[in-house]
Amino acid sequence: MAGHSHAKNVMFKKTKANAQRSKLFSKLAREITVASKMGMPDPDHNPRLRAAMMAAREQSMPRDNIERAIKKGQGGDAENYDEIRYEGYGPGGVALIVECLTDNRVRTAADVRAAFSKFGGALGETGSVGFMFDRLGIVTYPLAKGSADAMLELALDVGAEEVDTDDTEHEFLIAPDNYAAVLKALEAKLGPPASSGIFFRPQATNLVPDHVGETLVKLIDVLEDNDDVQRVTGNYELSEALMAKLGE
Numbered sequence: 001m002a003g004h005s006h007a008k009n010v011m012f013k014k015t016k017a018n019a020q021r022s023k024l025f026s027k028l029a030r031e032i033t034v035a036s037k038m039g040m041p042d043p044d045h046n047p048r049l050r051a052a053m054m055a056a057r058e059q060s061m062p063r064d065n066i067e068r069a070i071k072k073g074q075g076g077d078a079e080n081y082d083e084i085r086y087e088g089y090g091p092g093g094v095a096l097i098v099e100c101l102t103d104n105r106v107r108t109a110a111d112v113r114a115a116f117s118k119f120g121g122a123l124g125e126t127g128s129v130g131f132m133f134d135r136l137g138i139v140t141y142p143l144a145k146g147s148a149d150a151m152l153e154l155a156l157d158v159g160a161e162e163v164d165t166d167d168t169e170h171e172f173l174i175a176p177d178n179y180a181a182v183l184k185a186l187e188a189k190l191g192p193p194a195s196s197g198i199f200f201r202p203q204a205t206n207l208v209p210d211h212v213g214e215t216l217v218k219l220i221d222v223l224e225d226n227d228d229v230q231r232v233t234g235n236y237e238l239s240e241a242l243m244a245k246l247g248e
Contacts, residue, residue: 025061026227029061029069031052032073034083035073036069036070036074038073050183050196053066054196054197058194079103081101082102083101085098085100085130088128091219095132096219099230102228107228115222119218130200133235136174137173137174139160139196142170143169145190146190151163151170183196206236208236210238217238217246
């Protein structure tokens, strides 16, 4: 195609990927810093810090970056970040929860509101969609760790609420107050999990039409591209056809 260079396209993709990775590391470091500041710097005695460090390792974040973020949280010069949750409806009436860590509430509120408005959504009051979600500790392990029956028995033994097994993983669901104790018990039995943390989880999901899904994904991309946004959770499902198209 005239005017296009394959080498330049490859370079553009690499630059974009590197920028996205840098942004991800920044968000992971922010969570580690906040977790360290709120508790002990020892992950064995700070479940939130342990989960944050685990998430960072899953993304191959360098150890030096992790240790620097922990030290920053323990030092007196760490920024003060506020944890804020925004709730609203995206395109097609999809319920969304946006979790943020910010040093400027006014800026973050304006950015999140603008993103919702741009893609046909609207922010609501706190609690406007939260009742459709549960706040749970979620710990995942690969299928190779055992059968669904064995994992269910283990869940009962360690005090998990339940375990969901699908085609890819075992997902232990835990009451937030019991998260630290159950995570420790699971690690003793199964080793380090593939992922863990306390998250919002929709009580039910709805399959959205592809034209709605495309706009919804654009909204979520804009939100997740914001430095202050840590996580976006919604009660939607995308069709396999749309997911394949987006993955191209």
